[in-house]
Amino acid sequence: MKPLSLSSLAVLGAVSRSVRYGFDIMDATDLPSGTVYPVLGRLERDGYVRSKWESQVVAQREKRPPRRYYEITAAGARALAESAEHYRTLGARLGISPRRTPTK
Numbered sequence: 001m002k003p004l005s006l007s008s009l010a011v012l013g014a015v016s017r018s019v020r021y022g023f024d025i026m027d028a029t030d031l032p033s034g035t036v037y038p039v040l041g042r043l044e045r046d047g048y049v050r051s052k053w054e055s056q057v058v059a060q061r062e063k064r065p066p067r068r069y070y071e072i073t074a075a076g077a078r079a080l081a082e083s084a085e086h087y088r089t090l091g092a093r094l095g096i097s098p099r100r101t102p103t104k
Helices: 006-017 022-029 033-045 056-061 074-093
Strands: 049-053 068-072
Touching: 006 022, 006 033, 006 068, 006 074, 022 033, 033 049, 033 068, 068 074
Parallel strands: none
Antiparallel strands: 049 068
16 A cells, blocks of 8 residues: 555544544644545545535534535545554654653
């Protein structure tokens, strides 16, 4: 399997943490809509995520347009794990260590 692009990895990682909608994914990844929505389309086409529209009743009650929610599939979880490992291995080969968050 070819590793996912870094933007695809970020989007799929965000979706893997919970079922999400587009703006939620943009907030979680700091990626613009012009990146997130095409990535979601490719991930869905490739079978890594599935989506469903929320009920019109819920959206009307909250006075907003309906949201399309995305969730990761089993194939998506495998692709996420394999791609993350690919980048970890690549970083190690290049002598790049993962960033660590300083402890307080």
